[in-house]
Amino acid sequence: MKFTAQQIAGILEGDVVGNPDIEVFKLSKIEEGFEGSLTFLANPKYTPHIYSTKASITIVNKTFVPESNLETTLIKVDDAYLAFSKILEYYNSVKLNKIGIEQPSFISNSAKYGENVYIGAFSYIGDNVIIGDNVKIFPNVYIGDNVVVGHNSIIFAGSKIYSECIIGNYCIINSGAIIGADGFGFTPNEKGEYNKVPQTGNVILEDFVDVGAATTIDRATLGSTIIRKGVKLDNQIQIAHNVEIGKNTVIAAQTGIAGSTKIGENCQIGGQVGIVGHITIGNNVKIQAQSGIGRNVKDDEVLQGSPALSYGDFNKSYVYFKNLPKIVKDINDLDKKLNGNS
Secondary structure (H helix, E strand, O other): OOEEHHHHHHHHOOEEEOOOOOEEOEEOOHHHOOOOEEEEOOOHHHHHHHHOOOOOEEEEEOOOOOOOOOOOEEEEEOOHHHHHHHHHHHHHHHHOOOOEEOOOOEEOOOOEEOOOOEEOOOOEEOOOOEEOOOOEEOOOOEEOOOOEEOOOOEEOOOOEEOOOOEEOOOOEEOOOOEEEEOOOOEEEOOOOOEEEOOOOOEEEEOOOOEEOOOOEEEOOOOOEEEEOOOOEEOOOOEEOOOOEEOOOOEEOOOOEEOOOOEEOOOOEEOOOOEEOOOOEEOOOOEEOOOOEEOOOEOOOOEEEEOOEEEHHHHHHHHHHHHOHHHHHHHHHHHHHHHHHHO
16 A cells, blocks of 8 residues: 555544655655655654664654755655544555455354444354344354454454353454353362363453453453443453453453453553453452462552552562662671670
8 A cells, every 4th residue: 555645634633744656655764764654753752863764754843854865755744643543544444444255264153243344264153143234254263152242343263252151342352262162160079179160251341351362351250241432451461250450451461360350441561461250350450460369458558569458568679679788797796796795
């Protein structure tokens, strides 16, 4: 796909300084620009690169005034960073705007789908599935019986959505994600063997939820595992059965959340955090990376460590820990001095 400077300026409501007919077909960093690429300048420390960049078009703030000649055509906007983000979003939507049903694929006769859908090759759509308008389902996706997928959602290649699960509108499920696998439910018998507890519930993703690659969200034993509106999940996260995550919470990679834990709204959870089951975490909580949470957490707490302490207490304790050899030496020296004087 090629776009002229004039076309891009029209999308961004900007002004062209240079050749309005010059074309670009790819995006680049300003220091790595090449002929046919589009870049931007927002951070002043990158300003020297604009005089040497080979990018054909550069988006800049309206306040930018060049100090010497430029080879790149400028598009001047109010906010270069926001404008480039808008172009990224537009570029992505055009790139993903596939329509049609590829073959071979299997779609049950009882499944229903809306307008402008894309179903990639080797996908499987089970019985009584309902797929909304403008949904994109990439190759090798499995969608089990009775699943509902809302309008404008995207399911990338290789994802699996088990039966009975509900996916909201404008959700993004990245490659290799598994929605609705059985929860880790087993009970020991008198012989010490483990019998499986049937997992009869489902998973519900509300609107605008993003699920990272290779993330797993287990179905509930009874009822639903619920991911509320606007939640953003990174790659390789494990969410166990009957967990509920409040709206607009973000969770970084490799975090594990055990069963039946409730997490509040607008929380920020770092990478490799471990959270035990059957606890409640309040709203607006921040948990630093690699922390271990084993208790209920009140609203607005900031935690770090394993087991986690308040963020301030952890930092104070860490200062002492770093100085522990010196502290021990000082204590030993003091002990010798006292004993020598006794």
